[in-house]
Amino acid sequence: MNKILEDCFFFYNQQGHYLYGCSYIPRSDMSETGIVIVPPVGHERLRCYRECVTLARELAEAGYFVFRFDYRGEGESFGEFPDFDVKTRLEDINSALKEFSRRFLVHEIVLVGFRLGALFTLKAAKANAIKRIILCEPVYNVKKYVKNCIRSNIIAQRDYFGKSSIKEDVIWDQLNKGESISVYGFQMSLPFLRQLQEFDISSELKAFHNIALVIYFYKNKKPAALSRQLTEWCEYLDENAIYDVEPVKTRFSWTTKKIWTPILFDLNNCIIKWIKINGS
């Protein structure tokens, strides 16, 4: 018999839009802590899709109630990508939290956010008085992230259509005209990219008053010191939060998928261990 019960379903937000969610329920040793996984956006969400499913299962096997969901405009949820932005994604996290609370009676919820989802987690934690969060491979610099999105479109146009002369300002012109651009197959629009650029990470980090785990990946040799960006993050967190930083060795990559890594054992163990040690 499986150690957990799981199911996937649609649930509805206040506007009547459907969201796709999956729940994972332990059959024994049930903890009073629940976990909501906040996914990355676009190609990164897809890139770690299976990894998040296996994380959810391992967390449930460890006794936690777990919930995953797709933002509107992505995956199996309502709508198209260009019609939704950062604000709607924050609303979707709230909808997921409500749905989770409606389904399961837990004392505490831990948010586990990946990449951009880690940034949204910071905001959602404040809005929902969540005490413990896990930020996995967070996007440290949103402006650079947006720039990379634009660059990826340029590279795709160059690689597929041979358009070698296309420049960033041309792409911004297209966006300003209300067109969307393909970023690894996801049609990104101006409101989404602008809201990302305006996302003030330092304020969010300073405003976080609770407990956090920041996880970063490395491939071969463990870095001797934290990266400059992560050090900066720690300085902001230092002001009000209690936090840990954990390196995780993995062959997983956010870029080209060269290795099939459906289960990130070290990541899953790191998260489970931290939640247990820092129990409420």
Add this chain to the structure above:
Amino acid sequence: MVLELQKEVIRVTNPQGHILYGILTRPHKKNDSKQLIISCQSGVVAKGEIGDHLRWVADRLAEQGITVIRFDQHGTGDSQGECDQDVPIRLFFQKIQDGCFKDDTLMVIDWAIQRFPGYDIFFLGECGGCISALAAAAERIKNVQGFILIAMPVLRFSDEIRGPLKIGNHDAKNTGKQYFQKLINPKSWGRLVRGKSDLKLIFDSIAVLCVNSFRSVCIKNLFQGPFAPDNPSFNQLFWDNLQLIAREKIPTCFLLPELDNETFEFNVEFKQKILNRQKKRYSTCEVIYLPATDHSIMFLESRMAVVNSILNWIYRG
């Protein structure tokens, strides 16, 4: 006016007892054409595929009255079970090309036959999903009205990492085109002289284009071999199932992205050597090229081309 679609999560159990999760997208009752498409993703992503384009395609088809089932094979997306761990993606893809998702697909067909009696059932496969669809449908061939196969890989993935002369045809064309554009600009000569240009890539690309052009012309005009694939990498599973399709005269549409490296292999190893030489035998096979479309169907125009091609093909004649 677009009539509202109905979506439902479906759960199908495979022979190993793993639950496979899928999405059923149904047209509005007033608009139901009693046609059903079972969509098989490549196997390396999830039921929506890259950019969620299979979800987008399913929604557009359902707006036109077609019911669509998409699902995650075991070990992928939301489904239960595991396939492999920490293996190079090309080895995993080889397993897909050898039909590792056949049984999952078979269970979904059986589920669909039971749930939708009287519906015309078509298969939509993408990349590795084409093999999963063909291998499974071959066992229920009497229930299948047709196949739509996008970016069908006719050759098995190589065991080795791509060598220098294994640059894809489209990549080589593009590299050549870009460097040609650059070299007519005097400023670019500076980079070349300073050794900043990737000369190896340029010469390898030229070599690939020359070899491939020669290969294509020779096969087109001189090839007199047997009416069977002669490339040792040709996917035997695809070939065996194709014989069945030909025998049963099942309509099959190959949708080939114009900007896809695999399209060249399809043309040379299959279309020129087999399809074109045995038109009568493969009279139910049709090849449609998707203009300005890449392998992953990343651009909106390409997705529209996919939907239009599918609808035109299903409603042909």
